[in-house]
Amino acid sequence: MTGWYLSLLLHALMNSKTRKERLVVIGGCAAGMSAASKAKRLRPGMEVIAVEKSPHVSYSACGIPYFVSDLVRDADELVSVTPDEFRTRRGIDVRVMHDVVAIAPGKRQVTAVDVRGGAEICLAYDQLLISVGGCPRIPADAGLSGSNVFSIQTLQDGIAIKGFIDTHQPKRAVIIGAGYIGMEMAEACRTRGLETAVIEQKDQILGGFEAEVSKKVLSELARQQVFVHTGATVTQTHTEAARVTSLTLTNGETLSCCLVLVCAGVTPNTALAKMAGVRLGSTGAIAVDWKMRTCANNIYAAGDCVEVKNLVSGRPDYIPLGHTANKQGRVAGENIGGGTARFRGVVGTSVFKVFDLEVARTGLGCAQANRLGFDARSVTVLSGEKAAYFPRASQISTTVIFDQRSGRLLGAQMVGSAGVSKRIDVFAAALLNKMDLEAMTALDLSYAPPFAPVWDPVLVAVNVARGKLRR
Amino acid sequence: MTGWYLSLLLHALMNSKTRKERLVVIGGCAAGMSAASKAKRLRPGMEVIAVEKSPHVSYSACGIPYFVSDLVRDADELVSVTPDEFRTRRGIDVRVMHDVVAIAPGKRQVTAVDVRGGAEICLAYDQLLISVGGCPRIPADAGLSGSNVFSIQTLQDGIAIKGFIDTHQPKRAVIIGAGYIGMEMAEACRTRGLETAVIEQKDQILGGFEAEVSKKVLSELARQQVFVHTGATVTQTHTEAARVTSLTLTNGETLSCCLVLVCAGVTPNTALAKMAGVRLGSTGAIAVDWKMRTCANNIYAAGDCVEVKNLVSGRPDYIPLGHTANKQGRVAGENIGGGTARFRGVVGTSVFKVFDLEVARTGLGCAQANRLGFDARSVTVLSGEKAAYFPRASQISTTVIFDQRSGRLLGAQMVGSAGVSKRIDVFAAALLNKMDLEAMTALDLSYAPPFAPVWDPVLVAVNVARGKLRR
Numbered sequence: 001m002t003g004w005y006l007s008l009l010l011h012a013l014m015n016s017k018t019r020k021e022r023l024v025v026i027g028g029c030a031a032g033m034s035a036a037s038k039a040k041r042l043r044p045g046m047e048v049i050a051v052e053k054s055p056h057v058s059y060s061a062c063g064i065p066y067f068v069s070d071l072v073r074d075a076d077e078l079v080s081v082t083p084d085e086f087r088t089r090r091g092i093d094v095r096v097m098h099d100v101v102a103i104a105p106g107k108r109q110v111t112a113v114d115v116r117g118g119a120e121i122c123l124a125y126d127q128l129l130i131s132v133g134g135c136p137r138i139p140a141d142a143g144l145s146g147s148n149v150f151s152i153q154t155l156q157d158g159i160a161i162k163g164f165i166d167t168h169q170p171k172r173a174v175i176i177g178a179g180y181i182g183m184e185m186a187e188a189c190r191t192r193g194l195e196t197a198v199i200e201q202k203d204q205i206l207g208g209f210e211a212e213v214s215k216k217v218l219s220e221l222a223r224q225q226v227f228v229h230t231g232a233t234v235t236q237t238h239t240e241a242a243r244v245t246s247l248t249l250t251n252g253e254t255l256s257c258c259l260v261l262v263c264a265g266v267t268p269n270t271a272l273a274k275m276a277g278v279r280l281g282s283t284g285a286i287a288v289d290w291k292m293r294t295c296a297n298n299i300y301a302a303g304d305c306v307e308v309k310n311l312v313s314g315r316p317d318y319i320p321l322g323h324t325a326n327k328q329g330r331v332a333g334e335n336i337g338g339g340t341a342r343f344r345g346v347v348g349t350s351v352f353k354v355f356d357l358e359v360a361r362t363g364l365g366c367a368q369a370n371r372l373g374f375d376a377r378s379v380t381v382l383s384g385e386k387a388a389y390f391p392r393a394s395q396i397s398t399t400v401i402f403d404q405r406s407g408r409l410l411g412a413q414m415v416g417s418a419g420v421s422k423r424i425d426v427f428a429a430a431l432l433n434k435m436d437l438e439a440m441t442a443l444d445l446s447y448a449p450p451f452a453p454v455w456d457p458v459l460v461a462v463n464v465a466r467g468k469l470r471r
Numbered sequence: 472m473t474g475w476y477l478s479l480l481l482h483a484l485m486n487s488k489t490r491k492e493r494l495v496v497i498g499g500c501a502a503g504m505s506a507a508s509k510a511k512r513l514r515p516g517m518e519v520i521a522v523e524k525s526p527h528v529s530y531s532a533c534g535i536p537y538f539v540s541d542l543v544r545d546a547d548e549l550v551s552v553t554p555d556e557f558r559t560r561r562g563i564d565v566r567v568m569h570d571v572v573a574i575a576p577g578k579r580q581v582t583a584v585d586v587r588g589g590a591e592i593c594l595a596y597d598q599l600l601i602s603v604g605g606c607p608r609i610p611a612d613a614g615l616s617g618s619n620v621f622s623i624q625t626l627q628d629g630i631a632i633k634g635f636i637d638t639h640q641p642k643r644a645v646i647i648g649a650g651y652i653g654m655e656m657a658e659a660c661r662t663r664g665l666e667t668a669v670i671e672q673k674d675q676i677l678g679g680f681e682a683e684v685s686k687k688v689l690s691e692l693a694r695q696q697v698f699v700h701t702g703a704t705v706t707q708t709h710t711e712a713a714r715v716t717s718l719t720l721t722n723g724e725t726l727s728c729c730l731v732l733v734c735a736g737v738t739p740n741t742a743l744a745k746m747a748g749v750r751l752g753s754t755g756a757i758a759v760d761w762k763m764r765t766c767a768n769n770i771y772a773a774g775d776c777v778e779v780k781n782l783v784s785g786r787p788d789y790i791p792l793g794h795t796a797n798k799q800g801r802v803a804g805e806n807i808g809g810g811t812a813r814f815r816g817v818v819g820t821s822v823f824k825v826f827d828l829e830v831a832r833t834g835l836g837c838a839q840a841n842r843l844g845f846d847a848r849s850v851t852v853l854s855g856e857k858a859a860y861f862p863r864a865s866q867i868s869t870t871v872i873f874d875q876r877s878g879r880l881l882g883a884q885m886v887g888s889a890g891v892s893k894r895i896d897v898f899a900a901a902l903l904n905k906m907d908l909e910a911m912t913a914l915d916l917s918y919a920p921p922f923a924p925v926w927d928p929v930l931v932a933v934n935v936a937r938g939k940l941r942r
Contacts, residue, residue: 346915425917425929432910456896
C-alpha cells in the first residue's frame with residue numbers, strides 16, 4: 001500500500017512539474033483575447049490556449065458595418081492582433097477553426113473539433129474561460145434562409161456580406177430589426193447604393209430608446225430614403241435558386257429583395273455552459289461574480305454570453321456590448337493571472353451613428369424604470385451643442401429620466417448631429433455615482449464657444465428636470 | 472409722540488406699498504444678467520435695475536477671439552439679449568453707460584455716473600448684486616499704453632481691436648501672456664494674416680497646465696508660425712504717434728509691432744465691494760457663501776469678482792470663467808427671487824481651442840496638488856480618440872494626476888485634435904464625486920467606432936495610472 005501511495009504522489013509531483021498550468025479560452029473575440037493577453041502578461045509561465053471556431057480572433061465586430069460600407073477597405077484593418085502575432089509576440093497558442101463541442105469539468109478537459117476536417121482534439125485545462133459570445137436571434141415567424149440571407153455577428157459574416165454586394169451588385173436590401181445594428185447596416189446599405197427597407201416587429205424603432213429619440217431617427221431614415229415598416233413581421237418568404245427574392249409582411253405588403261440582413265439582436269450562447277453545469281442567471285445568460293467566475297470551479301466566463309449587474313436598477317441584466325466584453329475579459333484575465341480585479345457592472349451606456357445623427361443612451365428608459373418600481377418621469381430638452389453664434393452650431397435633443405421621489409438620475413438619451421457621444425458619458429459617470437439632479441447642477445463642465453454653449457446641454461436638461469421635481 | 476410714531480408707521484407702510492421691492496445689479500455681463508433674469512422670473516413683482524458701464528450687456532466675452540478672427544462677422548451675434556429686449560420682454564430696466572461709483576450699504580443706495588455726460592443718479596435697493604467682473608492685469612514692467620494697445624475683456628475691446636485691424640491693416644501683432652486667451656488671440660491674429668509673437672514671463676506657456684500639454688501646444692504654435700518668447704518680459708516700449716511700434720524684451724530682443732494685445736489674465740474687481748465693507752477672501756476676491764451672499768446684508772456677489780471653493784482642494788480659489796459666472800448668477804438670482812439654490816464650487820474645468828488643437832484641464836495640476844499636501848503623481852498616455860481603423864482617427868494625450876496614497880483622482884489634462892472637450896467632462900464628473908482610480912475603472916463609457924476606441928482614452932489613462940499606484 002505504501003509503495004502504491006508513494007508512486008501516486010511521485011506521479012502527481014512529476015505531473016505538476018512537467019505540465020505547466022494551463023488556461024484554455026473558448027472563443028477568441030473581444031473578451032477571450034483580452035483575458036488571454038492579460039493573464040499571459042501577468043503570469044508568463046502559464047500556458048494559454050485560445051480556441052476559436054472562425055478563422056479570425058481579436059477583431060472589432062462593431063466595425064463590420066463600416067467594412068461593409070467600404071469606409072474600411074480591408075477586413076484585416078478590423079483585426080487588432082492576428083493568430084500568428086498572438087503566437088509569436090504574446091506566446092499565446094491560438095487554434096482557429098476549432099469548435100469546442102464539450103466541456104468535462106470533472107476531468108478539466110475540453111473537446112474541440114477542427115471545422116475544416118472533423119479531427120477532434122482534447123485539451124486539459126487548469127483554468128477555463130468561456131467567452132463564446134451571443135447567437136444571432138433569427139425571427140421564427142418565417143423561414144428566413146437562403147444564400148442571400150446574412151446575420152451580422154462575426155467578421156466572416158461581414159466578409160460574406162461585402163463579398164455578396166461586390167459580386168452580385170444587389171439593388172434592394174431588407175433589414176430585419178431596427179436596433180442599433182440594423183441602423184448601422186441601413187446606413188451601410190445606402191452608402192453602397194442599395195434601396196433599403198427596415199422591418200421592425202415592434203411599433204417603434206430602437207427598442208429601449210424613448211419615443212422622442214425614435215422619432216428623430218425615423219425622420220433621418222426618411223430623409224435618407226430608408227423605408228421603415230414598424231409593427232410588421234415576415235409572414236412568407238419567396239425563394240428562387242436558393243435566394244430569398246421577396247418577403248411578405250403581416251400588413252400584406254410584399255417587399256422584393258436581393259439581400260436580407262438579420263439584425264434582430266442576440267441571445268447568450270450558453271450551450272457549453274449548460275453542458276458544464278455552469279449556472280445561468282435570471283436573464284438566461286451565464287451568472288458570474290465580480291471576478292468573472294462562474295459557479296463552477298476554475299471556470300470563468302466573460303463577454304456576450306454572461307449577464308451583468310445593472311448598477312442603476314441593481315438587478316441582473318443582459319446588455320451585450322463590445323466595450324463591456326473587453327472590460328470583462330481584462331478583469332477575468334487579471335484574476336486568472338493572479339491579480340485582483342473586479343467588474344462591478346454597467347449602467348447601460350451605448351452610442352451609434354446613423355447617417356448624420358449620433359444617438360446615445362445610458363441608464364434606464366422611463367417605462368423600464370417604472371416597471372422596476374421607480375416613480376420615473378422624463379423631460380426632453382433641445383439645446384445647442386456649441387455657442388449659437390458659432391458656424392455649424394447644431395442642436396442636441398436630451399432626454400433625462402429621473403425619479404420624482406428622490407430626484408435621482410435614472411437615465412439619459414441624446415440625439416443630434418454632433419457632440420452627443422462623449423456628452424452621454426457625463427450622464428454615465430453621474431449614474432455610476434448615483435447622483436441626483438440637485439448634485440448634478442454642480443457639474444463643472446468645460447466651456448468654450450467651439451465646443452459648447454455656456455450652459456452645456458447636459459446642464460440645461462438637468463436644470464429643466466430639476467424644475468419638474470415634486471417639491 | 473403717539474402722533475409722530477403713527478406718522479412714521481404710516482410713511483413706512485405707504486413706502487412699502489408705493490415702492491416695489493428693488494434689486495439693483497451692478498455689471499450686466501454673464502453673472503449679472505443671469506441673476507437679473509432669474510430673479511425677475513421668480514418674483515415678477517420685483518423691480519430689477521441693471522447698471523452697466525459699457526454700452527453692452529449679456530454678451531459672450533468668450534466669443535471675442537472669434538469675432539476678431541471674423542469667424543463671427545457682427546458683434547451683435549455675440550449679444551444674447553439687448554438692453555431693449557431686457558426692458559420690453561423681461562421687464563428689466565437696463566441702464567447702460569452708467570458707472571457705479573459708490574455703494575452706501577447703510578442707506579441701501581448706489582450712486583452711478585453717466586459715462587457719456589457725467590450726470591449722477593442715485594438708486595435705492597433692497598437687494599444688491601455686485602457682478603462687476605475682473606480687471607485686466609497689465610504687466611507693470613513697462614509702460615504698455617498706446618492707441619494700438621488693447622486688453623481683451625469687454626465687447627468694446629473686441630470691437631476696438633477688430634476696428635483697428637480693419638482700418639489699419641496691421642502687419643505684426645505682439646501678444647503679452649500665453650494663457651488660454653493669449654492662445655485664442657494668437658489664432659485670431661494669424662487668421663487675420665498678422666505675423667504674431669507671444670511673450671510669456673514664465674518659462675512655460677499655459678500656466679496651470681502640465682509640461683506635456685504646453686509642449687504639444689508649443690509645437691502647434693510653431694507649426695502655425697506663431698513666435699513664442701518664454702521667460703521674457705518687456706523692458707522698454709518704443710512709441711511713435713501714440714502707438715507702440717516696438718517692444719524690447721529682457722533677453723535683449725526687440726520686436727516691432729503694429730498691434731499689442733494684453734492677455735495677462737484678470738484680477739477681481741473689488742473696489743466697490745471694499746467701499747461697501749464687503750469681506751474679501753484669502754484669494755483677494757469677494758468671499759461669498761453657497762447662496763452667493765456676501766458678508767453684508769442684502770448684498771450678493773457673483774462672477775469674476777468672487778472667489779470660489781475648489782472642490783478638489785477644498786480651499787478657496789480664484790478661477791474666473793464664463794460658465795462659472797453664469798451658474799453663480801443663476802444661483803444668486805434664484806435666491807434673490809425667493810428660491811433656494813446653491814453654488815457649491817468648481818473643480819476647475821476649462822477648455823480652449825488653439826488652431827488644430829483642443830486643450831482641456833480639470834482639477835489640480837501635479838505641482839499644485841503637491842503644494843496642497845497631496846502625494847501627487849501624474850502619468851501621460853497617448854491613445855486614439857476613435858477606432859484606429861476609422862478614417863481621420865487622431866490621438867489624444869491624456870495626463871492623469873492622482874494621489875499615490877489614496878488612489879484618488881486629483882486632475883486631468885487632455886490635448887488632441889479632436890474629441891477632447893467633452894471627454895474632460897468625464898474627469899470633471901469623477902472629481903466632483905471624489906472618485907478614486909479603482910472606482911473609475913467601472914465607468915461605463917460610450918463606444919462605437921466613429922466616436923471612440925473600445926477602450927476610451929479616459930479609461931486607458933485611468934488604467935495606466937492605476938498600475939502606478941503604490942501597493
